[in-house]
Amino acid sequence: MNHSTLSMIINHLDPIFRRSTYRNRDVLIFESLDQISWIRMMMILLCITIGIGTFIDLIINCIKYRLILKQTILHRLLVPVLLVLNILFHVAHYSHNIYNPAAYYEPKKLYLKIFFTEMEPTFLFNFPLSIVFIIASRKLLLSCTIGYNRSMAMPMIVTLYSLMSMISGGHYTYEPFKNFPFICHMTIAGETIMAFFLSIIAWFIHLTTNTSKSTTFTYSRLTTQETAGSSIQRSMKKHRSLKHKSSDNTSLDDESS
Numbered sequence: 001m002n003h004s005t006l007s008m009i010i011n012h013l014d015p016i017f018r019r020s021t022y023r024n025r026d027v028l029i030f031e032s033l034d035q036i037s038w039i040r041m042m043m044i045l046l047c048i049t050i051g052i053g054t055f056i057d058l059i060i061n062c063i064k065y066r067l068i069l070k071q072t073i074l075h076r077l078l079v080p081v082l083l084v085l086n087i088l089f090h091v092a093h094y095s096h097n098i099y100n101p102a103a104y105y106e107p108k109k110l111y112l113k114i115f116f117t118e119m120e121p122t123f124l125f126n127f128p129l130s131i132v133f134i135i136a137s138r139k140l141l142l143s144c145t146i147g148y149n150r151s152m153a154m155p156m157i158v159t160l161y162s163l164m165s166m167i168s169g170g171h172y173t174y175e176p177f178k179n180f181p182f183i184c185h186m187t188i189a190g191e192t193i194m195a196f197f198l199s200i201i202a203w204f205i206h207l208t209t210n211t212s213k214s215t216t217f218t219y220s221r222l223t224t225q226e227t228a229g230s231s232i233q234r235s236m237k238k239h240r241s242l243k244h245k246s247s248d249n250t251s252l253d254d255e256s257s
Contacts, residue, residue, distance in 0.1 A: 020174040026108040039117040044095045050130050051091030061141050068145045075144035083137050089190035105175045129164050136161040150209045158202035165195035
């Protein structure tokens, strides 16, 4: 049997599953090239297109707020860079996962066709995740601006995105770390770690903003109280001075009489 004949046989084999190392569920370990339909290629292309659209939205908002961003490395550099890295790793992971699910030991229930082709659950989950990211990135960038009014909505929506994104780390609950190729580690760990860092940064900005505003409010209140106290003291002194003068004038009038 020559090489070309062997390749044709391999390419027409059905997907092969086996029991997961860590869980009592079947995972994909082999998929022939014929399984990659044009619909799946369109799914990959759409994932990349959504990622580009998300990146453009991020750039537009960075330009929108660039003049009022706080003058710190955290607010002007670290946050935008983290957001860009989240987009890159997310798009890379989802696109590659849909293209080569066997490399990720994709669970059978997530791989099998539901309506049109394989890998539909992963593809469909990308839509709500991308929408949540757009909302979270806008709120996080707004929190980096001067005069930002603190709100729990910002860290909560960023945390929601982070938890949804860190689901990608679930691949490691099926197979040992050593079983995955390097590119899979890059996409899985990259998306998971970047999402985790983003939530930490969001809560840090929220808590430090609260502390800053609380300190400013306390200082302003003390200053107001001191000013009010000084005004009262000046008024009392002026009142005593007028009273003293009035008393002197009365004494002079009595002597004149």
